[in-house]
Structure formats: structure tokens, C-alpha cells
Amino acid sequence: MASTRQISGPCQAWPEDSAFIREVLDRIGDKWTVLTISTLSAGSLRYSDLQASIPGISQRMLTQTLKHLERDGLITRTAYAEVPPRVEYELTDLGRSLIDAVMAMVDWAATHHCEIASNRAASELTGVGRAKAAVSASAG
Amino acid sequence: MASTRQISGPCQAWPEDSAFIREVLDRIGDKWTVLTISTLSAGSLRYSDLQASIPGISQRMLTQTLKHLERDGLITRTAYAEVPPRVEYELTDLGRSLIDAVMAMVDWAATHHCEIASNRAASELTGVGRAKAAVSASAG
DNA sequence: CGGGATCCTTCTTGATACTG
């Protein structure tokens, strides 16, 4: 089962390989998509459960993220027309397949975030990659 | 030498697991970081080579991305004080280790971008994940 | 050639208020 879609169309080749990298990055690179997916990896959740599980997200962003994910077929939305309205969100097979790739990234972050942190701290001292920090405050 | 750094500090546990996910996403989630890294995966390149290899990037963004990557220790910058100024950028071991994780994502994108595209197209017809109004023309 | 500084426009995001 799962992705029984047969790739029979002309959709396998890309003119520019950088094109679909940007494509996927635009999808999962926004602030809340990855967190939403990883939160839903445990199982289906309701709107309010998601909002509680992702501290700091606003209902606007949650709704938007959910819609985008649903539109792309990464999650399903099930609304129960009960007296207390209830809507449940769940990952599709496609969505679950993304977890794998995301976890590789998460794993990398878990392994190397210390190095990055210390590298950045060292750069502050040597002034290596300093963009324009400590310059002033009248930039904008 | 490489990454002979021994993880001996207290930097392995995180208060919130969502914290460092956002951390790494903020790092590689911006528009050009991943493309820059993947471009540099072939070997060291000069500033102008990078700009040519990443169509659409401005010198502002290239410089900024390069600085951030250097600051985090993912790339190295080598300036040659020659008559025609030349600067070469190269991935560090840390940077190369990221390629692996990135490739998992790229691989996922390559495998499923067709599904996503058709799912999105189908949603347009049924009006599933429609954000706001029939924008139709400016959806992407 | 490489890049710093600045201006300006667009996109993103969060807060708020209202609806079903």
C-alpha cells in the first residue's frame, strides 16, 4: 500500500536540480512545518492539541501550516460535526515518509549543534563571520 | 585533524526537543544555505563561481550566507592577496557532514515532488487547502 | 574580483477581533 502511485508521468526529470531543492525547502523550511509534522508523527491530533504541543505557535500559523500540509497531501483533515466541534489531523503515508528525511536533519542537529555553537562563539571573538553585529542600532 | 572535537561538555541534552530543531531549521532553512552547501560539495569555489552556480542569488545574499556558514564553522574562507583579488570557499568536515542529511531531504523531494504537485493540483479543484479566496494566479 | 552600506519592496508572522 502506501504510495501506490505509479510514476508514469513526465515528472521525474528537472531542468535545474536546484529548482526542487528550493521547492522542498520552501515547504519544510518555514517556521512551523517540521515541528507540526514531528508532532503529528505520534498519531492523529486535534487542533487544540497541536496548538498545545507546539508552544509559541499562533492559531493563524497553525491553521496556515495545516492547510499547506493538507494541500500537499502530507496530512489529512477529518472534521466531526459534533456538538463540540472536533477536527483531527493525521499524517498520510507521504507525510510519514518525510519524517525519515527530517529525522536525518534532526539527528545531524543533535550531533553537531555543540560544535556549531562553539564555532559561532569563537567567531564572535575573532570577528570572523561577523555580519554587522555590535555595529549600532539605527539600521532600520 | 578534522572533527577531533571530543564531546565532553554539558551540551548534549536539550530542555525542549523542539528548540534545536528550530535552531537547525533557522540555519539551513533560509533561501540559499542548502544550495550553497550543495554547490560547495563539489569542492572549493570562488565567490564569482558560487554566484554563477547559484542562479538568482544576489551578491548580498551570497555574502551573507557565506558569512553565516563560516561563522558556524561549516565552510572556510581563504583570501589570496593577489593582484586580481581571489577568495575561495570550501566546506569543512562539519559542512560535509551536513550534506548527508541534506541529501536525505533532497532524495525525498526527488522521490515525492510529483505526488506533492498532483496533490496540490487536486486540492485546487476540490478547494481543500485553499488559503484565502480564489487567488489562482499568485498561488506560488 | 570581492564585498560593504544603504534604500526600498515584498513576504512572513503575530496580535486582535469576529464567526459558526
Add this chain to the structure above:
DNA sequence: CAGTATCAAGAAGGATCCCG
């Protein structure tokens, strides 16, 4: 409970000018 609609602030990105 589960959204929708609108507004304002801020960040991101691009274009341009200038310098070493």
C-alpha cells in the same frame, strides 16, 4: 472548539552605489 479576516511590525531579499 475550530477556525476566518484584517492590520501592523519586522525580517528577508533584491537593486544599486561605492570602495579596496
